[in-house]
Amino acid sequence: MSERENILGRIREALKVGALVPGLHGHGQPASASPLSSPRQWLPKVGDSFDEQLALFAKNAAELKADFQLFKSADEARQAINSLRDKEKWQRVGGHSGDLTDAICPTLNLPLLRTDRPYDVHELEACDAGISECDALIAQTGTVLVTNRSAGGRALSVLPPHHVVLARRDQLVADLPAAFALLQQRYATNYPSMISFITGPSRTGDIERIMVLGAHGPKKLTIICF
Amino acid sequence: MSFVSQFKAQAQVMTGDLRHRKFIRRALRNYETVRDARKASFQDWPGARQRAAETKWQAVNHLDQHLEQFAAKLESRGTKVHWATTAAQAREIILKIVHDKQAKSVIKSKAMTSEEIHLNDALEHAGLNVVESDLGELIVQLRKETPYHIVFPSMHLTRDEISELFQRELGAAATNDPEELTMIARRALRKKYLTADIGITGANFAIAETGMISITENEGNARLTAALPKTMISLLGIEKVLPRMDDLALFLPLLATMGTGQQLTCYNTLYSGPRQPGETDGPEEWHVVLLDNHRTELLADAEQRDALHCIRCGACLNVCPIFRNVGGHTYGTTYSGPIGSVITPHLRGLQEWKHLSSASSLCGACTETCPVKIDLHHHLLQNRRNAAKQKPSFGEQTAFKLFAFAANRPTLWNFGMTMARIFQPLQGAVKGSMLDPAKAWTKTRDLPPIAPESFKAWWRNRK
Numbered sequence: 001m002s003e004r005e006n007i008l009g010r011i012r013e014a015l016k017v018g019a020l021v022p023g024l025h026g027h028g029q030p031a032s033a034s035p036l037s038s039p040r041q042w043l044p045k046v047g048d049s050f051d052e053q054l055a056l057f058a059k060n061a062a063e064l065k066a067d068f069q070l071f072k073s074a075d076e077a078r079q080a081i082n083s084l085r086d087k088e089k090w091q092r093v094g095g096h097s098g099d100l101t102d103a104i105c106p107t108l109n110l111p112l113l114r115t116d117r118p119y120d121v122h123e124l125e126a127c128d129a130g131i132s133e134c135d136a137l138i139a140q141t142g143t144v145l146v147t148n149r150s151a152g153g154r155a156l157s158v159l160p161p162h163h164v165v166l167a168r169r170d171q172l173v174a175d176l177p178a179a180f181a182l183l184q185q186r187y188a189t190n191y192p193s194m195i196s197f198i199t200g201p202s203r204t205g206d207i208e209r210i211m212v213l214g215a216h217g218p219k220k221l222t223i224i225c226f
Numbered sequence: 227m228s229f230v231s232q233f234k235a236q237a238q239v240m241t242g243d244l245r246h247r248k249f250i251r252r253a254l255r256n257y258e259t260v261r262d263a264r265k266a267s268f269q270d271w272p273g274a275r276q277r278a279a280e281t282k283w284q285a286v287n288h289l290d291q292h293l294e295q296f297a298a299k300l301e302s303r304g305t306k307v308h309w310a311t312t313a314a315q316a317r318e319i320i321l322k323i324v325h326d327k328q329a330k331s332v333i334k335s336k337a338m339t340s341e342e343i344h345l346n347d348a349l350e351h352a353g354l355n356v357v358e359s360d361l362g363e364l365i366v367q368l369r370k371e372t373p374y375h376i377v378f379p380s381m382h383l384t385r386d387e388i389s390e391l392f393q394r395e396l397g398a399a400a401t402n403d404p405e406e407l408t409m410i411a412r413r414a415l416r417k418k419y420l421t422a423d424i425g426i427t428g429a430n431f432a433i434a435e436t437g438m439i440s441i442t443e444n445e446g447n448a449r450l451t452a453a454l455p456k457t458m459i460s461l462l463g464i465e466k467v468l469p470r471m472d473d474l475a476l477f478l479p480l481l482a483t484m485g486t487g488q489q490l491t492c493y494n495t496l497y498s499g500p501r502q503p504g505e506t507d508g509p510e511e512w513h514v515v516l517l518d519n520h521r522t523e524l525l526a527d528a529e530q531r532d533a534l535h536c537i538r539c540g541a542c543l544n545v546c547p548i549f550r551n552v553g554g555h556t557y558g559t560t561y562s563g564p565i566g567s568v569i570t571p572h573l574r575g576l577q578e579w580k581h582l583s584s585a586s587s588l589c590g591a592c593t594e595t596c597p598v599k600i601d602l603h604h605h606l607l608q609n610r611r612n613a614a615k616q617k618p619s620f621g622e623q624t625a626f627k628l629f630a631f632a633a634n635r636p637t638l639w640n641f642g643m644t645m646a647r648i649f650q651p652l653q654g655a656v657k658g659s660m661l662d663p664a665k666a667w668t669k670t671r672d673l674p675p676i677a678p679e680s681f682k683a684w685w686r687n688r689k
C-alpha cells in the first residue's frame with residue numbers, strides 16, 4: 001500500500017467518530033458553511049459608491065506607505081511616470097506588453113526588459129523598476145491583485161526595488177469577496193499558476209518589531225491609476 | 227535531563243530574567259493595540275470567528291475528501307504530490323528530489339513544518355548549502371537556535387545582539403539601525419536567490435477546490451523563493467486544507483489581524499502549479515509534500531480534533547501569561563505557547579510532554595483570542611486527565627483516597643481541622659524546606675490561615 005492510501009485510511013478510520021461543531025454546544029450543523037453565504041457581512045465595511053471606495057483605497061494605500069496617484073488621463077499618467085524616472089534616475093526597467101503598459105511605457109524612452117518573453121533574471125535584478133498591470137485594486141484592504149498572466153510573470157512585481165502598477169479606474173473592486181469572484185469569473189477554467197494579493201511594499205518587523213520597508217521585495221510600490 | 231526537568235530549570239531562569247520579560251512585553255505592546263483596532267474594524271468579529279471555526283470544522287471533518295481533491299487538482303497541472311507519514315519519510319522524499327536534481331544550494335522561506343522534521347539538519351548533513359530567507363528565520367539560523375515564536379522567530383533579540391551576529395557571521399559593518407540591519411540581510415540574500423537550485427516553502431492554506439496553496443508573508447522572500455529556483459518544494463501538514471478558494475476572503479484578513487495586527491499581510495500568494503505552457507518564469511518542477519507526522523492521531527481524538535483547525539497565527543502565544551514569562555525556547559518544542567502545549571503531547575508523546583499542560587494558569591485567554599475558536603484551555607485539562615488516567619500517580623491517588631475517607635467522616639474531619647488550627651502556625655517554620663512534605667507546592671505559595679471556627683460552628687453560635 002502506498003503512503004497515500006495509508007494516510008487516507010487512517011483519516012477515514014479517525015473520522016468514524018464525529019466531532020462537535022465549535023461554538024454550537026453540541027446542537028446542530030454549521031449553518032454558515034453553505035457555499036452561498038458570503039463573508040462580506042462580517043468583514044470591514046466598504047462604502048457603496050465608487051467614490052467612497054476610491055477614497056478608501058487611497059486611505060489604505062497611504063497607511064501602507066504605498067504611493068497611490070490618481071489621474072484624469074493617460075497623458076497625466078505618462079507625465080507622472082516620467083517624473084518618477086527622472087527623480088530616481090532609472091536606467092533600465094522591466095515590463096511586459098499589455099494595453100496600459102504599451103500605452104504608457106514607450107514615453108520613458110528607456111531600455112525595457114520584457115518579462116512576458118523568456119528573459120534572464122540577472123538582467124531583471126539589475127532593473128531599477130518593474131512596471132506591470134494588475135487584475136484589480138481592492139478598496140477594502142488597499143491591495144493590488146496580480147497574476148503571473150496579467151503582470152508579466154512571477155518575478156517582475158517582486159524582484160526590482162520599485163514596483164510600479166498601472167491600473168484603470170474601473171479595475172477598482174469593493175472587497176475581498178468581490179476580488180475572488182472576479183478571479184473565478186476570469187480564470188476558473190485555467191488559473192494562472194501564481195495569483196498574488198500585494199498589500200503595500202515589502203516589509204519586515206523582525207528586528208525589535210520595528211517596521212522596515214523593503215525586506216526582500218520592493219521598497220517602493222507606486223500605483224498609477226487613470 | 228528529562229524534558230520536564232529541563233522545562234522546570236529553564237522556566238525558573240527565565241521567570242527571574244526581568245530584562246527578558248520587559249523586552250517581550252514591550253515588543254507585544256504595539257501588536258496588542260493594532261490587533262484590537264483591526265478587530266474593531268470588522269463589522270462582526272464574533273460572527274467572523276464562528277464562520278472561520280465552522281469552515282475549518284468542515285475542512286478537517288472531511289479531510290480525506292478534501293485531500294484527494296487537492297492532490298488530484300495539483301497533479302492535473304503537473305505538480306508532483308508526495309505523501310509522508312513520518313518526519314523521516316518527508317526528509318527522505320525531499321533529499322531524493324535534491325539528489326536527483328544534483329542540487330548544491332537551497333533557499334527556504336519560513337515553514338514551521340520544516341522545523342518540525344528538522345529538515346535543515348538533514349540537508350546540511352547531505353552536503354547542501356541551506357539559507358533561510360525570512361529575516362527572523364535567518365537570524366535564528368545564524369545563531370543556531372530554533373525560532374522563539376511561530377510568527378516572530380527572532381522577537382527575543384535586541385538590535386545590538388543582531389548587529390553583533392551580522393558582524394560575526396556576515397562580515398557586516400557595525401550598526402544598530404533596524405533599517406540598515408535589514409538591508410544587510412537583503413543584500414546578503416539577493417545572490418542566493420539567483421543561484422539557488424531549489425526553493426523550499428511551507429504553506430498557510432491548501433485549497434481543495436482549485437488545488438492551490440496559499441502563502442502569507444510580509445517580506446517577499448517566499449515570492450522570490452517560488453519564482454527564481456528551477457525546482458520548488460512545498461512542505462505542508464495535511465490539516466492545512468480549506469474547502470474553497472473564496473474561503474480565503476475571510477481567512478486572509480483573519481490571519482493578518484491576529485498574527486500581526488495588519489489588515490492583510492503584504493503578500494498573500496496562491497500557487498497552483500509549476501510554470502505552465504506560455505509562462506515565462508517560475509519553477510520547472512514543483513513538488514508538494516503532505517506531512518502527517520502524528521496529525522492523524524490527533525484527528526482520531528474527536529475531543530481535541532479542533533486543535534487541527536489551527537492556522538498558526540500565534541495569537542494564543544501573544545496573550546499567554548506563561549509564554550510571556552518563560553519565553554518561547556523554554557518549551558523545547560517546535561510549537562510553543564498554548565497550542566504547542568495542547569498538540570505536542572499528541573505529536574511527541576503524552577507522558578514526556580504532559581508537563582506543558584500543567585504549566586498553565588487556565589486563565590482561558592488563549593481560547594478567548596483564538597480566531598478559529600479552538601477550545602485550548604479545556605484541551606490542557608483533557609491532556610492532564612488523559613495523562614493521569616494512562617499512568618496514575620500512586621502518591622496523588624493515595625492522598626485523594628485519604629481525603630475522601632476523612633471528608634466522609636465528620637468526627638475525623640473535625641478532629642483533623644482542630645489539629646490543623648493548632649499546628650498551622652508551626653508550618654511557617656518548615657515551609658518550603660526539606661522537612662515540609664508539600665514542599666514542591668508551598669515553596670512558592672502561601673497557605674491561607676485556617677478560619678478560627680468552621681462555618682457550621684459559626685452558624686450554631688450566632689445570636
Ligand code: SF4
Pocket residue numbers: 484535536537538539540541542543565592595596597598599600602
Ligand atoms: S491555536 Fe488559535 S490562536 Fe493559537 S496559533 Fe492556532 S489559530 Fe492562532
